[in-house]
Amino acid sequence: MFKKTIPLYLLMAAAATGCVSQKKYDTLLAEKVRLEALQTECEEKLAVANSGIQRLEQQRSELEAERSKLQQELGQTSQDLQARQKAYKELEDYYNNLVNTSGKLQGDLSEQQKRLISAREELEATRRRNEELATNLQERERRVNELEKLIAEKERVVSQLRQKVSDALLNFKENDLTVEVRNGKVYVSLAEQLLFKSGSTQVDPKGQKALQQLAGVLKDSRDINILVEGHTDNVPMNKATACISDNWDLSVLRATSIVNILQKSGVGPDRITAAGRGEFVPVTANTTADGRAKNRRTEIILTPKLDELFQLLESN
Template sequence: MLRYAGVALFSTFLLGSCTSTKKYESVLAQKVKLERDKADCQSALSKSRKESADLSKQVASLTEYRSQLAADTTLLGGTLRKTQSLYADLSSTYDKLIKNHDRLMANSALESSKLSKDLSRRDEELNKLNETLTKNRSQLDQLSKDLKTREERLNELERILAEKDKAVNALRAKVSNALLGFNSKDLSVDVRNGKVYVSLSEQLLFKSGSTKVDVKGQDALRKLATALKDQQDVNVVVEGHTDDVPVSRGTAGMQDNWDLSVLRATEITRILTNAGLAGTKITPSGRAENVPLDAAKTAEARQKNRRTEIILTPKLDELFQILEAN
């Protein structure tokens, strides 16, 4: 309508040629303004339509949201009622817990007092234990020192024993070499308990019931004495042994086997010293029939038992000094 109105107005202006230029220009300006207003109105109308469409969408969305809220409200109402019921239960439980807490606090005060006393007592016990530990540690240190000293002495003892064993074996070899020419049934040399035993049978040394050594036996004893002359650290024990048969009645100077065993040991000792072995190193002794090699009552067993054993013992002064130091 505005467009038609403008055209009519413009025609009127043309028909009225007598209209002044000033009025014409005024009317023209109004026309331009009207056209501008028209364009603005069209733009505003387009914008309004777009906004109307957007609002319609928003209304639809809000309507859907409202329906969802209504459904959620119904659900939340049920949840609220359950929550309220749960809250009531929790409140009841809380009240019970408070009562229990108060009771426990009262009991806790008593327990705390007991625990405090126990703690004090345990602290005292711990202090005593620490004192005992310190004392034991000191004793342990001392024991460690003592143990180290004992180990050193033990090592020294083992060294000396090894040397003695070596010396005993060397002595056995020397004695064996010196007595090589004699029958092994009549003379044997072996090592027992760290000592060298030279065992001589009665057949080699004596006639039955006699205390005088035969020539062959004297030869063996002199060779033994020669082998032992330079053995300054060896003690010699001469043991006479008999069988269990009593000596014959009337045997000169003898009442029993004790006399026989002692006299034979003394005679052998005399031969050894006459051959050059120092008397300070020799001890004669008689054992009679009390240390048999064979306990049987046969002639063969009794022959084994009638013997003289010369026991060579290395001096153990150094070893005894170590033992005494312990």
């Protein structure tokens, strides 16, 4: 579960005074609870989005299997149709021959007439079934093509976004940041040494430059949602303050600091979510200094909006 952010300007005001009144503290606490609820809602929507993608992938596989089955049935009914057409022609020829025979064959002629009518009805039923199968096959092919196009477009957008972000951050060292695609999303991971001094929530000038360059890409990518996650190692805070009591608070405030820089650099605030994960989502063990350094990071997670995929899923 995320630990949500408290607006930075309130926390800075509290820190400036050194302490807060009970009323202000209650107000801040209420705001924090509200943001926790909002973050939980965002997580649930993201989970629904990921589930929707999986369902679409599964539907695509099912539709392809159904298409293959329909193609087989279409081939079989086409063969049946040809066979029935041939039998009908033979019956028709036989009937015409009977018409020219003597009256003693009238009984047999009546029976053959019945068979001819029955064959005609079967032939028409087979033709209708053949048309229905062809229509169903076309509809399933259309739906499969739509799903494939939407999924391919999403993958293309993610790939282009990763390239744009990588190009914008080329002048930074590899051990300061990484850009990669995971689970259909672009992850920009920024190390603590690029952004913050130990225990601080103020972004260093070098880190501000990196975030401003990243914002230059994101502000024009309006179909991308942005989640900023703060992460720490498992070492407790040396000295708690009025605003920072543990690693939860530190990760939340750092994420909020980055959100503020992105917003001031032109990224719409309605697309950004700030979250603190504390020490509970490490990328490696905290047993060494190097491992702890890797865990002290900020991840900016870029996710394409999935409105069209949801609409197609609901229509199915």
